[in-house]
Amino acid sequence: xxxHITVILAIVLFPLGAGFAIRHNADEPVPFPEGYRKxxxxxxxxxxxxxxxxxxxxxxxxxxxNDKGMEGYATGNFPEGSIFVFDVIEGIEKDGxxxxxxxxxxxxxxxxxxxxxxxxxxxxxxxxxxSKTERVLTETRKTECFNCHTKQKDYIFSDWRE
Amino acid sequence: xxxHITVILAIVLFPLGAGFAIRHNADEPVPFPEGYRKxxxxxxxxxxxxxxxxxxxxxxxxxxxNDKGMEGYATGNFPEGSIFVFDVIEGIEKDGxxxxxxxxxxxxxxxxxxxxxxxxxxxxxxxxxxSKTERVLTETRKTECFNCHTKQKDYIFSDWRE
Numbered sequence: 302x303x304x305h306i307t308v309i310l311a312i313v314l315f316p317l318g319a320g321f322a323i324r325h326n327a328d329e330p331v332p333f334p335e336g337y338r339k340x341x342x343x344x345x346x347x348x349x350x351x352x353x354x355x356x357x358x359x360x361x362x363x364x365x366x367n368d369k370g371m372e373g374y375a376t377g378n379f380p381e382g383s384i385f386v387f388d389v390i391e392g393i394e395k396d397g398x399x400x401x402x403x404x405x406x407x408x409x410x411x412x413x414x415x416x417x418x419x420x421x422x423x424x425x426x427x428x429x430x431x432s433k434t435e436r437v438l439t440e441t442r443k444t445e446c447f448n449c450h451t452k453q454k455d456y457i458f459s460d461w462r463e
Numbered sequence: 464x465x466x467h468i469t470v471i472l473a474i475v476l477f478p479l480g481a482g483f484a485i486r487h488n489a490d491e492p493v494p495f496p497e498g499y500r501k502x503x504x505x506x507x508x509x510x511x512x513x514x515x516x517x518x519x520x521x522x523x524x525x526x527x528x529n530d531k532g533m534e535g536y537a538t539g540n541f542p543e544g545s546i547f548v549f550d551v552i553e554g555i556e557k558d559g560x561x562x563x564x565x566x567x568x569x570x571x572x573x574x575x576x577x578x579x580x581x582x583x584x585x586x587x588x589x590x591x592x593x594s595k596t597e598r599v600l601t602e603t604r605k606t607e608c609f610n611c612h613t614k615q616k617d618y619i620f621s622d623w624r625e
Contacts, residue, residue: 338503338504338625339503341500341501342500342504342525342527344563345507345523345525345563346560346561346562346563347509347523347554347560347561348559348560348561349556349559349560349561350559351558351559352558352559352560353558353559354560355559361507361509363504363507365504371501392509394511396513396514396515397510397511397512397513397514397515397517398508398509398510398511398514398516399508399509399511400508401506401507401508401624431625462563463500463593
């Protein structure tokens, strides 16, 4: 009888163990979003010197979404594997015209409800300039990402503008 | 003998006639670039109030290229059917951050060396706001497009930024 209980407990507890194992992977780095420059351009903003975020994010920020991200806009639910990129490019103003300069940062959000459960199912990362390996998002700023995106429906700020 | 000459002349002159017939189509309207919002985003600029072009083109201008346009960047020669879009979106500034407003214009360039021979092989058009039929490019401004683009290699201003 006690053997039966052990087996039942093992069956019941196995998914929890697996869950813990997956959660243990929460620190696995968010991969660089290869090929995002040819994904769909969602919209753009420009943070100028007068804005309080200029030091970190000053310049153009272009938002791109992969196919799954686009599917999320269409259905209202972002599927696993949805990726959004916030591409920060220096803005150079001359005679009232602002042109693009060098890349400053590539910020990424990727949907993985299990791996990034502790941050609402989205993983956050930030790559420096044109590097695909130099990660510059501190834990403090990662928490800021999450706390700010939490205010949005399904954590996404940018709506799709046709 | 004279019949032979007539036949030969007809053969020789036919392509010229066909050429004239095609040139006669130079005024055929440049089509609206259906689906361009999901083409590759090349780059962006922002024309502010201090710029002399603000009245006509003030706001964000996003450049998009179709697959043939992208092929042109890769090979150095833009093939027939290359299309570039200059999408003009109002810029709304608040606290040093400029966000997108409404669409103002959709400008188009399409490569067709025969049809648009008189303007360097590229046809120019401009659509008002979100309309796919309301064409607002006057002949004078069309000439301005051509004259300004002439200064560029193969008439294209925007280089592809990875």
